Amino acid sequence: MSQEKHNVDQTKAICFAKNVNHIAITVEDINHTIKFYSEIFGSDLVETHVIEDQEVYAAVIEIGDCKLEFIQPIDSNSSIAKFIDKKGFGLHHLCLEVSNLGNVLTKLDLKGINLIDKQPREGLVGDIAFIHPKSMGGVLMELVDSDSIRRN
Template identity: 40%
Template sequence: MEIKKINHIAVAVENIEQATEFWQGILGLDLEHVEEVQSQHAKVAFFPCGDSEVELVQPTDPESGTAKFIQNRGAGIHHLCLEVEDIDAALQELKARGVRLINETALVEEGRKMAFIHPKSSGGVLLELYQII
């Protein structure tokens, strides 16, 4: 499997506007845009940072994984996303090697395919794979 780079690091927040005061107002990162990501039941703010991004993720559904994460552990770093060349091949390879996947096939959204690896298989790290299409 070829990992190209860290695509983004996602931070679970209760309120994007308030968190933006820190990431943009204090740290000086540029807020590129805010977007509703339906598949994640979340509003996401994108802050480019070098060749990667910091993403602030505010849940829009109290039953979503991110909402439960905040309820259980408080706001904070939620997941790490690695960009791969070929996500379908990567998922097949991981499955063949016994890695537990949250998404056995990639979710497809505009311009990207993505899937999550279960933290049980990655030492407690919620890991997203991502392919630009």
Template identity: 25%
Template sequence: MSKNMLNTNVITQIGIIVKDVEKTSQMFADFFGVDKPEAFWTDAADKAQTEYKGSSTKARARLAFFDMGSLQLELIQPDENPSTWREFLDEKGEGVHHIAFEVKGLFEKIKVLENQNMPLVQKGEFDGGRYAYMDTSHNLKVILELLEID
């Protein structure tokens, strides 16, 4: 068996693209019998340094997180700017966008996956870390998000 490309097999997050994060987060809160999390906008382009398909983008998204034991559920409402989130919503509608793994050595993991024909689609920064979305949909049938926490 070949070596684990990410050096982990623990899924930390499932990301779902939605049209209305407030409405959908209330539905999840009611379903699970928990408080509705506060939604917030991702950082602006100057701080997030977001790149989509190799180019800088002003893309932002409104996010809400549910901590469900060892797994986090992320609801993502994209703005109108080019992003993997916007593309997914426009082409497929609402639904599961990605599964995420926390990794060490994000940029090295990007290269490993790219060498396996799993290209980088989008990357960016956030307070306390960075992320990368890898197009693994051809092989794995879902996008993978790599999260590196400082």
């Protein structure tokens, strides 16, 4: 199968992604996972949080320029716990940095993209919104407003 190269005018993109902010992974034991990644990959722990409204423990590590976010449910009835029951542990979402998230969400909605969040909300890394996996080839996509990112 040959692949065609597509030259894209980035100024016309609905949602031009500046960067991958992080990859989120659901885990059974966040402390074990942090220790494992540190021992195997020499990763640095950046931060840990309890995100009460999502009922999860979250930890962010860095491996080079890449950030991984580990997510462990606090409550067995949380949406993350239900996600794990359905799909198992592993990849949860990919987070991309965009400019002017509110405007991006309006454009995506007008284009018929299935949005979980139609307005930005506060998240672990900054102002965020999620796009439903049905619109993204089965991948849950998080967008973070690049101007709101909390840098460590």
